[in-house]
Amino acid sequence: MLLSTLVLAYVGVYLCRKNLSVVVPMLQSEWGLAKEEVGVVASVSTVAYAVGKVVFGPVVDRLGGRVALLLSMGMVALFGATGAFAPGLGFLVGAYSTNRLAGSASWGSMVKLVPDWFPAGKLAFAYGLLSLSYVFGGALALAFAGFIAARTADNWRWVLGVPSVVLAVLLVLTWLVLPQGGAVGRRAEDGGSSSAGLSWSGLRSLLGEPQLHIVCALSFTLTFMREAFNFWTVDYLKSEGGPELSSSVAAMLSTPFDACGALGIVALGWVFGRLCARRRRWLLCAVLGTLSVLLLALPAIARVGLWAVSASVGLVGFLVYGPYSLLAGVLAVEVRGKEAAATVAGLVDGTGYLAGILSGSFFGWLLTRGGYPLGFQFMAAITVVSAFLCLRLYARRP
DSSP states (O other): OHHHHHHHHHHHHHHTTTHHHHHHHHHHHHHOOOHHHHHHHHHHHHHHHHHHHHHHHHHHHHHOHHHHHHHHHHHHHHHHHHHTTOSSHHHHHHHHHHHHHHHHHHHHHHHHHGGGTSOGGGHHHHHHHHHHHHHHHHHHHHHHHHHHHHHTTSOHHHHHHHHHHHHHHHHHHHHHHSOSSOGGGOOOTTSSOOSSOOOHHHHHHHHTOHHHHHHHHHHHHHHHHHHHHHHHHHHHHHHHHOTTSOHHHHHHHHTHHHHHHHHHHHHHHHHHTTSOHHHHHHHHHHHHHHHHHHHHHHHHHHTTOHHHHHHHHHHHHHHHHHHHHHHTTHHHHHHHOGGGHHHHHHHHHHHHHHHHHHTTHHHHHHHHHHHHHHHHHHHHHHHHHHHHHGGGTTTTOO
16 A cells, blocks of 8 residues: 555656656647757756755655655645746746756655565565556656647647646645554654665765766666657657647557556566576666667668557667666665665666756757657667676676
């Protein structure tokens, strides 16, 4: 029940986040924006998200998971609704960026809570289930936003505003279900905090941890992949499908990215926990190597038809989400234990979202100059680098 509540809470946060990708074509049409201009929303908001991940990690470790999660959800609902009233691009950038800044504390809050609810032997499975929250959240957000778009004649204000109402309801549910005195009889005055957080000396020591450096570097590359597909897939499908393809249908065709990503999380998580360190490195290298080949093949696949594009997007999601889900979950806890879980997860995610900044304006710049083929070539190149980088993971372990 407790873990299910966290999953629902994070799905609610995603309803107010990923709905923007459905709005992108509408904004280009109504406000006459170029791809590069509308990409500014993604870039600036990702800066806010990255900063929040790093700054809020130590705060969550001290404040506690339950309190931090409730505050985060409330602010996301507020600023998600505010964005629906934007009179222009600048206001929307500010509202959506504040929305994402507030949402940056949600994942670390949940990572902080889970170790107090499960024994060590079940933590990997619990984090795997928790990781499904952002995958299903992304798919449901796209489907829900597409549904709203279809019912409101592509009115982007409704698409941005209605999900905030749903999140407000989930906020009340989370407040009622999560225990205030600690889960299943455990300590923690805040309902899940297991420590007073890191000291400054502990934080300095953590920043020198080689394992942290490797995980952060992988996060940088994999987050670019995830954010780029999250933001641009609907636009890519509409570009391939032409003007007769509606925003609602394009949104539905893009959902395999997250839906198949869920399968990738479960599959890789199951295999990963059963391998020694050396085999884990080669497994991740093989997954990312396969992904780079698929990215290079996407322009040719698009000539087959939209069904093939949708299926390929699903396979990309399968290959991206599996490795990505390990970074700010189990691998983050392995770095320094549950006492610093939110701090490490925040550093890992924050570093990754520095790359996410490039998925907006910079990737839009690539698309303006070379179209989606050039964009996919760039993705393939950085994925190859990541594949070799995986070979350094657990380098000092047996």
